[in-house]
Amino acid sequence: MDNTQYRRADAFALEKLAAAALDMLVPHVVPGARTIDLDTMVYEFVRERGGVPATVFYKGYSHSSCISINHVVCHGIPSAKRLVKGDIANIDITVIVDGWHGDSSRMYYVGKAGVKAKKLVEVTHEALMRGIEVVRPGATLGDIGWAIQSFVEKQRFSVVRDFCGHGLGRVFHEPPNVVHFGKPGHGMVLKEGMFFTIEPMINSGKAETKILADGWTAVTKDKSLSAQFEHSLAVTATGCEIFTLSPAGLFCPKA
Secondary structure (H helix, E strand, O other): OOHHHHHHHHHHHHHHHHHHHHHHHHHHOOOOOEHHHHHHHHHHHHHHOOOEEOOOOHHHOOOOOEEEEOOEEEOOOOOOOEOOOOOEEEEEEEEEEOOEEEEEEEEEEOOOOOHHHHHHHHHHHHHHHHHHHOOOOOOEHHHHHHHHHHHHHHOOOEEOOOOOEEEOOOOOOEEEEEOOOOOOOOOOEOOOOOEEEEOOEEEOOOOOEEEOOOOOOEEEOOOOOEEEOEEEEEEOOOOEEEOOOOOOOOOOOOO
16 A cells, blocks of 8 residues: 555544544543543544544444443443543544544543553553554564563563454555564564554453453453553654654543
């Protein structure tokens, strides 16, 4: 896929819309807020700006975001559930503009975060950025995975292995699968013009997950806390470019 064509076709969606929607939510992720109301805000924000929430009707899903709280690893379904002080939440948004996808997620603190939760969130963000730092032509997917895994495990946390990053473009999920563990030098070799997400899910306990009866919500088996951050990026001639940077600099929450 040609980098220039992709940027020209949908620079706004990739660089602005998904990230701006996540920025918009910051003052609303507070104790007492209902996750279904946050989801409605996402839908209205994206549609008012000419985009389409990619997850609406995707494989039967009916919401504009995934909102994953505390021990929910990913794909949490918005509902009438109210946030509680001390919760941590991941909100994942994918938008479509002119047929192109932009995908990003980030963590939010609901009120003041506990010490353990804060460390988990900070380590997860750092793990994402360490994975991004190794992206360049000639590097491998194993290099990304190792950069994330080696850092996370030194902090005594675990990397979820049941879910991964993915290629994207005109299709929501496409090759390659970008796993967040691995060995240096192993896996697909990166080339200029490749587009994919890196989105490590990190648990404070063991790595194992399970899917709830709704068929979507993934939780930690041991009920430990989980955190995730996600960026969409492209491999450039000399490194990479992140498309989903926060316009307001709010990507990693402050305690």
